[in-house]
Amino acid sequence: MAAVARSLRGLFALVVAGVLLMLPGIPGAAAEPDRQVVTRGAQWFVAGGPTFTYGRSADVQVMGDWNDDGVRTPGVFRAGTWYLRNTLSSGAADLVVAFGRAGDRPVVGDWDGDGRTGIGVVRGSTWFLRGTPTSGVAEVTFAFGRRGDTAVTGNWDGVGGAGIGVVRAGVWYLREAPGSGLANTSFVYGARGDVPVTGDWDDDGRTGIGVVRGATWYLRNVPGPGAASSVATYGRCGDGVLSTHSARTEPGVPPSLRGTEWSVLPTTERVVALTFDAGANADAVPSILATLRATGTPATFFLTGAWTQSFPGLAADIAGAYPVGNHTQSHPDLTTLSDADVRSQVIAADSAIREGAGTDPRPWFRFPFGARDARTISLVNCLGYGSVRWTVDTLGWQGTSGGQSASAIVSRVLANLRPGEIVLLHVGSHPTDGSTLDADALPAIIREVEARGYRFVDLDDYR
Template sequence: MRATGPKEHRMQAVRKSIRRPLAVAAVAALLLSPALPAVAAEPDRQVVARGSEWHVAGGPTFTYGRSSDVQVMGDWDDNGSRTPGVFRAGTWYLRNSLSGGSADIVVSFGRDGDKPVVGDWDGDGRTGIGIVRGGTWHLRSSLSSGVAEATFSFGRPGDTPVAGDWDGAAGDGIGVVRAGGWYLRNAASGGGADLAFGYGMAGDIPVTGDWNGDGRTGIGVVRGTTWYLKEVPGSGAATRSSIYGRCGDGVLSTHSARTEPGVPLSFGGTEWTELPTSQRVVALTFDAGANANAVASILSTLRSTDTPATFFLTGAWAQSFPARAAEIGRDYPIGNHTQTHPDLTTLSSAAVRSQIVSADTSIRATAGVDPRPWFRFPFGARDARTQSIMTCLDYGSVRWTVDTLGWQGTSGGQSSTTVLNRVLANLQPGEIVLMHVGSHPTDGSTLDADALPAIIREVEARGYRFVDLDDFR
């Protein structure tokens, strides 16, 4: 049950007794009674998810769900205990005890790619479920499959959704976090923000929870492994701070949903040069940092052949071509390729962070998607310092198995045939292919786009299929 004070507890008791029902006189007496004891509040605790392993601060460590799931926690059976759940491709698997095991409740609600949210939407003390798709919220107080009981618009695509009881009244409201700005609404409905303030900075991971057990949801941000928590929503200094978990963990509280994806364990703190699989699959990846001249051709080929792919955008490219960025974001995973494509190893740590965070902000604003956890170092240039910064920003590095060299153009001695031959010569399970959008700056060639139909045809003819990176979260 959500933490309550004496007045709110009396109101919840009234609502529940009315449903039984209770005589009007008894209801009035309950409202006016000063002697009703308060329910002991349970402050929310920090939680980190490391793959399918859960770590609850001051509590147990257990395994539940899969490493690709999105973790959530709430009071699913209204017994006063917050317990785990996971959201997987539109299905919720909820458990009524704080431990691993099989799901007690399985609900189909939402679809793959939605962002899950949890909250006590109707103020009855039981946690409901919801999903955010773009800037549209779909909420259900009932833990059962069916249509949304409330649907409305709030925020923008690319925002991070949050939920909580911001004003201490019965029932959770909603909110979004955008580049360090918080926009909170006291009701679970569309409309203007009741609270708007800055807390934290772009690149921080937002968290919410009733940190002191007073019945009001506070806010927080996680920066690296440090949690900066504030008991009352608003700007200003953190009420408390502590270190918990590791860089790259998924973070949440005992009454919230994980807001950022966390770094897949198979990154191993370094990077992928190939996918972590023995299956005969290939990942096409396209870097975008120059112009957009070949984007239409690439997207046309991918769509006509129903071929998955992943795009790595610089923030500057996304800002220069926002319509193209939005078009890509509607159909394909997007990764972060820094803001302006510098060699990060030559920059200060503050500048490295700025390059990654600025691109994250630009991609969310234009493509409307969260690029985490996929990151690609410009020129492939990285070292232990830059990798550590990247990991603490909740990203993992994706390098490549083969560079087609199509970016060298005809003036560099390449052709669509050489592009194809390089892909086929390096064909192996889990191959990651590096390609580029745009045209060569001097000769105007678009070799990767020109070779793409043949690449798809010849790779599939050899018994391989194509995947995108999201298949390996």
């Protein structure tokens, strides 16, 4: 019966579409293939269409038919609020909708097959969907996939409404209808490190798949394994990517990090970013997390893939509360490696962090030892990452045997205090003397920095 209902619904949709095509003046009567879209901060570039500015750099971009006129137009998701526009241009939002919350990943799709784009969010592995772009409670809630997967949506079978899916390490798991259960199909398309994208590329009513590698799009008209139906270059390395009927699946590189890096945050505000590198042991993690939680202090953590694999529970605890970045798989000097080996280090860590910590580490990257050059920065940009260096290294990693102390660390941070200061700390103990000086100094750092009129931020505030 379900199959018959789906077939009838699809037949009805085809009949209605045919009638509409014969009626002049009906909005949306003429369909068109989905087009490639790239975003660069708040700038939008639509293939074969306009370039415009909409939203903010930190927003997640989406596109859909919000008012059921057949035209796919932009929108952004910002901390649980959707700002949707009904024309393909700059300007104020035509519709503001509260649905979801900060940290959710937005998804869009015609969930009920009525032709109008609905909205949704994915939180961990739980999906919350509404059939219309309106505020209210979720009409459908279910679990599918895992934390750290990339969520995708589309009309995979070309009949009825949109289905759901996740992409995990180059493997696509798709369901033809939104709900819990096993994938109807799974297959490999693309490779680790690619950015998934979906769209009806040939306007046959069925959503195809694709991956973007650097600035090259490999698009396939049907959701399944095989060769790309078309290959094209559009945009630049590090752009956010989506189609004219999808949501951006992974963040792009902030414009101010393309071809360069931050040693201070791009701001004149009296703010400080605490950043913790994790690549050795985890001896100081409990103390650091206890201090951050007790004081309500934001922070950002850079994890190596090897550390995440050794301490997956701690990695998940960190990622549940703080932004996480990529610090390579095994902490080598990337400037000494070939292009292929650099990519391997970054991609392996990306996979390990998604699997162990359950989060997407893009776009934040930190070079081991701070060793970088134009070549390696370009390579990590093309993998969707921007390099974040530091304003001051506390040198706590040198330990008491290296002549350091908690008071010296505090003094070093205060001596470099300035708007946008980025502080480098570590989560491990010294390998021989066992000291955890960064953790020991942390309460005083927080107290003294705030006493001087500064507040703390994390990197996600500057996407």
